[in-house]
Amino acid sequence: MLSSTAMTDQDPFSPQILALLDRAAAFCATRASRLTDTRRLVLGLILDSSKPVGAYDILDHLRQYQRNAAPPTVYRALDFLLAQGLIHRIERMSAFIGCAHRLECHHGHGCGHRAQFLICSGCGAVSEVEDxxxxxxxxxxxxxxxxxxxxxTVExxxxCAICQQG
Amino acid sequence: MLSSTAMTDQDPFSPQILALLDRAAAFCATRASRLTDTRRLVLGLILDSSKPVGAYDILDHLRQYQRNAAPPTVYRALDFLLAQGLIHRIERMSAFIGCAHRLECHHGHGCGHRAQFLICSGCGAVSEVEDxxxxxxxxxxxxxxxxxxxxxTVExxxxCAICQQG
DNA sequence: TCGCCTTTAGTTATATTATAACGACTGAGA
DNA sequence: TCTCAGTCGTTATAATATAACTAAAGGCGA
Structure with a gap:
């Protein structure tokens, strides 16, 4: 990939995001799945957002690093990340968020897909719970x-608590 | 509407559907909302299907009766019917089904919007429950x-029971 | 009945989300 | 080295949904 579509920049993530990406890479390694550069970048962009992001928002950002990125570039990465359980799709928003459970807890990787999502219509934030x-x-x-x-799917x-006060 | 966009046929619904449409009309009357010809036709087309139907499927059928129907024609009717609780949108399918509860039970019209949907990946049928x-x-x-x-949203x-056997 | 106002609908254009299809490259293993 | 599976580039297009403006219809009070 690097030959014809070299990145114009190294990836721009904060130490926290980088740590999550490392976890994701380790997780993929255990499943013999490949977290390629593009997939890693897309995951990073999703994790970097406090709200769910749409595929075309991801595409816009991705293009800063991969000039040739096109819709299939993004959708393929999303399909992969969904299959690995590294992200979730929020149906009501046609948008994607990182999976808190896969990356932020210490339970390892045997977790089921039983998450529920609380979508705040005030601030747009979405929180994931497993109830x-x-x-x-x-x-x-x-x-x-x-x-x-x-x-x-439970949405x-x-x-949210904060928006009830404002 | 009838002047420039006259229907090419009277509406084609079975007695069962007609009865449901009468209920829907009565329901709307109690809320001072207007179940116009187009809205009634769209509702009938949705009720007539055993599966959720997409907006453009509805449009195709609608055009047999209203030659000039366009996407906004359908989406406006859908918005109305959703607002009245006469139909539901199945998010995972971007498709619409009649609300069993509003039209088929005898509880009147005080019911909340607490339905859940069971989507069969075998036959595509969706059943609504209120658990x-x-x-x-x-x-x-x-x-x-x-x-x-x-x-x-719970999907x-x-x-389904039938598809588990086949 | 008339005029006024709100709701509804017609119409055109376009935005947004997602996938099909095909060829080329890459890396692992026979 | 050859082959195969997986990944990606690229172009085109499908599928879903809305914006914006105009016109008509229907309710309602004067």
Whole structure:
């Protein structure tokens, strides 16, 4: 990749983000998946944002480092990161956020995909929780009607603690 | 509307759908909202489908009755129907289904928006449930972190009872 | 009935999000 | 070295959704 599409700059991330990217690389290594330069950069850009970012926002930023980046460049990286569980897609926003659980906790990498998202309509921030009551209620409701759940999306829109005061 | 965009046919719905449309009209009357011809037709087309339908599928069908229909025609009707709670949007599919609760039960119109959706990846059917355990778990998880929920999206993907057998 | 105002709809253009398709490069292993 | 799977560049296009402006329709009070 570097021959025809050399970056115009080294990657610009803060030490915190770099640490998360190192974790992500280590995580990928355990699964024999490859966190390539582009994928790493896209992940870094997502982690760098306090809010979910859209694919075309990512593309705009990515182009500062890879002049030739195009929509498929971004969507391929997103597909990979989603498959690894390193990011989540927020359906209501068509946007992407880093997976807090994969990268910030110390549980290792056996975690399920049972996250729920709280979307603040005041500030646009999204927080991820893993609430077992919700997961169990969902599993049990599905079982009641003979439905075999595979994956679930829970997105709660409202006001975060801070925005309720302002 | 009828002058320049006359329908090429009367509406084509089955007696069951017609009954639901009558309920919807009655419901709108109680709220001083107007279920116009276009809105009624769009609602009928949605109710007529066993699966969620996309806006452009609706548009294609709508054009059999209103030659001039364009994307805003459909999206305006959808916005209205969503606001009245007569349909739901399935976020994961960018598609729309009728609200079982508003139209098929006998509870009247005081119902909240606490539905959850089970999406079968086998047959594409979506069923709507209102499970209070899930609602309560969500409310309680939100409260724990000081978040004030306003609306929530719960979409569970998996296999329905029938598709588990095939 | 008339005029006024709000809601609804027609119409054109465009924004936003996502994927198809094909060829070329790369790196690992036979 | 050859081959194969995986990754990426590139172009084009599909699919979903909205902006902006005009016109018509319907309710309502004078």
């Amino acid at each position: 077992s009551e919700i997961s169990h209620a969902i599993a049990s409701a599905a079982k009641k009607i003979g439905f075999k759940p595979h994956q679930s 709660i829109e409202g006001l | 209070s355990e899930i609602s309560h778990a969500i409310a309680s998880a939100a409260k724990k972190i000081g978040f004030k929920p306003h609306q929530s 569970i993907e998996g296999l």
